Amino acid sequence: MSEALLHLDAVSKVFPISGGESVQAVDHVTFDVEENRICVLLGPSGCGKSTILRMIAGLEAPSDGAVTLHGKPVIGPARDRGMVFQAYTSFDWLSVRRNVEFGMKVNGVPHAERRERAAHFIDLVGLTKFAEAYPSQLSGGMRQRVAIARTLANGPELLLMDEPFGALDAETRWHMQELMIDIARQENTTMVIVTHDIEEAIFLADKIIFLSSHPGRLKEVIVPEFKHGARIDDKEHIVQLPGYAELEQKIMRLMREEGSREEQ
Numbered sequence: 304m305s306e307a308l309l310h311l312d313a314v315s316k317v318f319p320i321s322g323g324e325s326v327q328a329v330d331h332v333t334f335d336v337e338e339n340r341i342c343v344l345l346g347p348s349g350c351g352k353s354t355i356l357r358m359i360a361g362l363e364a365p366s367d368g369a370v371t372l373h374g375k376p377v378i379g380p381a382r383d384r385g386m387v388f389q390a391y392t393s394f395d396w397l398s399v400r401r402n403v404e405f406g407m408k409v410n411g412v413p414h415a416e417r418r419e420r421a422a423h424f425i426d427l428v429g430l431t432k433f434a435e436a437y438p439s440q441l442s443g444g445m446r447q448r449v450a451i452a453r454t455l456a457n458g459p460e461l462l463l464m465d466e467p468f469g470a471l472d473a474e475t476r477w478h479m480q481e482l483m484i485d486i487a488r489q490e491n492t493t494m495v496i497v498t499h500d501i502e503e504a505i506f507l508a509d510k511i512i513f514l515s516s517h518p519g520r521l522k523e524v525i526v527p528e529f530k531h532g533a534r535i536d537d538k539e540h541i542v543q544l545p546g547y548a549e550l551e552q553k554i555m556r557l558m559r560e561e562g563s564r565e566e567q
């Protein structure tokens with residue numbers, strides 16, 4: 304039985320805006336993320352997905368409620384959480400290998416261990432042949448692989464990803480999604496991934512946290528039961544499984560409901 308690594312307890316976020324006004328982005332959201340599982344935050348645009356992820360990362364403080372990791376409150380960014388953003392964030396003047404080694408170097412990891420860990424994670428994301436290449440010589444998908452390897456090499460307990468494949472073309476996106484399943488299987492990485500892509504959510508998630516439109520409230524926790532807990536790394540296969548189409552329709556219906564609520 305997997306235990307909860309991350310717990311959000313009635314977390315809210317209110318942002319002050321100009322003229323003394325404020326906007327409530329997140330409203331009393333509670334959920335758990337168990338160790339070695341992939342949790343996807345899904346919901347219509349502006350429902351607070353990124354804000355929730357930033358609170359988990361410690362980049363924003365909750366206005367109310369608490370985020371805890373292993374029962375300890377999150378009070379700021381730390382090495383136990385690694386974040387991958389949509390925009391490519393590699394250092395252009397460093398090779399792939401040096402990009403992946405960078406965080407470890409800052410953290411004082413000895414040279415030989417750094418080399419070994421970098422080689423492992425570069426291999427994991429399929430870039431061994433490009434270890435000495437520079438990010439400008441790589442495609443968008445490959446650069447995102449560098450960001451993933453670099454983040455994982457720092458040994459976070461929790462990998463946080465904010466629309467990580469949003470800037471990629473459909474086919475590259477597909478390969479990246481399959482890669483994430485592979486990584487989860489090989490490394491037992493716990494992940495929280497933000498997306499607004501229903502297919503991506505169903506493919507990646509062990510658990511989907513579906514949020515209502517602005518302000519973000521927990522609408523439903525969806526477990527894709529049709530996968531029977533298996534990590535299926537073949538997208539063509541998963542869409543054909545009994546139960547896939549029904550779940551996709553259910554989530555589309557939820558999205559439509561939230562869309563029409565927003566228009567009222």
Ligand SMILES: Nc1ncnc2c1ncn2[C@@H]1O[C@H](COP(=O)(O)OP(=O)(O)OP(=O)(O)O)[C@@H](O)[C@H]1O
Nearest residue numbers: 318326328347348349350351352353354355499517
């Ligand atoms: N720093 C900020 N100051 C003021 N308002 C903010 C700030 N950050 C987010 N918001 C507001 O909070 C709400 C939620 O934003 P957030 O980016 O978390 O949503 P999202 O679900 O990730 O959206 P999308 O899917 O479009 O990326 C929005 O109304 C947004 O305008």
